[in-house]
Amino acid sequence: MCIMVNYLSQDWSAFKMDQRECLQEQVREAYQQSRPLQVQGAGTKSFYGRKTADAEPLLLREHQGIVDYEPSELFVTLRAGTSLQTLQEQLAEAGQMLPFEPPFFGAEATIGGTLACGFSGPRRPYAGSARDYVLGVHMLNGLGESLRFGGQVMKNVAGYDVSRLLVGSLGTLGVLLEVTLKVLPRPERELTLVHDTDMATAIVRMNQWAGQPLPLSASAWDGSHLYLRLSGTEKAVAAAQSKIGGAVLDENDGILFWKNLREHRHVFFQGTAALWRLAVAPATPPLALPGQTLIEWGGGQRWLRGQRDATALQALAAEHGGHATLFRGGDRSEEVFQPLPPALFALHQRLKNAFDPHGILNPGRLYAAL
Numbered sequence: 001m002c003i004m005v006n007y008l009s010q011d012w013s014a015f016k017m018d019q020r021e022c023l024q025e026q027v028r029e030a031y032q033q034s035r036p037l038q039v040q041g042a043g044t045k046s047f048y049g050r051k052t053a054d055a056e057p058l059l060l061r062e063h064q065g066i067v068d069y070e071p072s073e074l075f076v077t078l079r080a081g082t083s084l085q086t087l088q089e090q091l092a093e094a095g096q097m098l099p100f101e102p103p104f105f106g107a108e109a110t111i112g113g114t115l116a117c118g119f120s121g122p123r124r125p126y127a128g129s130a131r132d133y134v135l136g137v138h139m140l141n142g143l144g145e146s147l148r149f150g151g152q153v154m155k156n157v158a159g160y161d162v163s164r165l166l167v168g169s170l171g172t173l174g175v176l177l178e179v180t181l182k183v184l185p186r187p188e189r190e191l192t193l194v195h196d197t198d199m200a201t202a203i204v205r206m207n208q209w210a211g212q213p214l215p216l217s218a219s220a221w222d223g224s225h226l227y228l229r230l231s232g233t234e235k236a237v238a239a240a241q242s243k244i245g246g247a248v249l250d251e252n253d254g255i256l257f258w259k260n261l262r263e264h265r266h267v268f269f270q271g272t273a274a275l276w277r278l279a280v281a282p283a284t285p286p287l288a289l290p291g292q293t294l295i296e297w298g299g300g301q302r303w304l305r306g307q308r309d310a311t312a313l314q315a316l317a318a319e320h321g322g323h324a325t326l327f328r329g330g331d332r333s334e335e336v337f338q339p340l341p342p343a344l345f346a347l348h349q350r351l352k353n354a355f356d357p358h359g360i361l362n363p364g365r366l367y368a369a370l
Contacts, residue, residue: 007064017079023060024144027142027175029039029125030056030146031360032056035055036054036055036360037057038054039361041059041110042061042081042108042110043106043113044105044106044110044113045105045109046215047105048327049117049336049365050364051333053363055362059104060081060110060112060176062083064080064083065078065079065082066082066086067079069090069094071096074183075135075183077136077178077179080110080175080177081110082111084104084110088157094186095186096185096186097183099128100130101120101123101124101262102114102121102130104262106118115130115134115166115179116128116171117168120133121215122219122220122261122262123231123360124297125219125297128185130167131167133182135163135178137163137176137180138176138177138178138201140174141355141356142357142358142360143361146177149163150162150163151180165351169366170361171365172362173355174358174361189230190229190231191230191237192229192258193227193228193230193245194226194228194246194296195228196225198226199221200286201226203286203295203299206221206226206228207246209228210298214243215231215232216298217231217232219297219298220294223268226247228246229254268292268294269303271305273305273329274307274326274329275303275304275306275329276303276324276326276327277302277324278302278304278313278322278324279322279324280322282299284322287320290313291295291306307330307352310324314338320334320337340367345369349369349370
């Protein structure tokens with residue numbers, strides 16, 4: 001096992017090199033001994049995915065820092081252990097943002113954990129997902145080999161799809177060391193509108209307005225109210241407000257609403273009951289399910305609480321072009337993600353074998369057989 005140097009008395013860049021080499025040595029040793037590793041940042045998303053057997057932790061929290069940031073070129077390169085808070089503060093100083101609006105689920109959340117889980121926030125259906133903004137990565141595979149894919153600008157993204165492949169893989173394919181992300185300017189104005197409506201009407205309206213040239217950046221139905229966020233220039237937001245109508249939420253209340261929704265602090269998410277996430281075609285009408293439903297992403301993301309029949313939920317989601325996930329709580333020793341068709345699962349297995357031949361990286365976190 002390698003020992004970290006005392007960075008208070010060393011050159012900072014040298015310390016970062018020693019950290020990377022230390023992580024690489026740990027992975028190499030684990031590979032040689034076929035010893036499983038639990039890849040971990042700050043642990044704020046440990047609730048997600050399957051519960052796996054005990055494994056030696058591979059800690060990336062201290063592998064942090066922004067390596068390169070060019071506001072004029074709209075990209076940032078940073079180490080996987082860098083906190084989302086640090087990154088967002090740096091971007092805000094330049095009037096920029098992460099377009100996929102990722103949830104933190106904890107103050108210490110890191111960019112590596114966010115990408116490993118593939119999490120995106122309320123802006124996702126209108127601006128794109130986390131995967132869409134990954135330009136390049138530096139990673140370790142399961143043999144401890146250092147690999148680079150992609151680049152810093154769109155025209156230099158050889159290996160682009162490999163970079164995106166790591167997003168949502170829950171650390172089962174490789175250890176993310178550095179990532180380059182595309183960033184965008186923050187909107188000039190944001191405004192939240194509220195409509196009293198039922199679920200069926202809310203779904204229809206969300207889809208109708210999404211098909212029009214309106215500056216929508218978020219939408220949600222909480223059981224009785226439809227919330228719509230507009231983002232853009234003053235003129236564009238004012239024109240859309242006139243067209244859509246509805247009550248105007250106070251600016252601070254609007255910011256707080258979307259933050260609480262993103263971080264699962266909304267009253268719907270309170271309690272310890274199992275939380276299910278259904279991804280379906282946005283125009284899917286109300287599903288015949290007991291209990292309250294919270295809807296996001298223009299109708300495409302639907303949240304349910306409580307014990308459910310996983311097979312029945314998965315079949316229902318598949319019937320409407322999607323999938324069901326046990327997002328938090330419940331029995332996590334079983335499969336929590338929608339079973340894959342045999343041909344697609346075989347492809348996942350081949351990818352796992354190619355990147356991690358001894359299966360030492362987060363084994364079983366995604367699926368039991370991976």
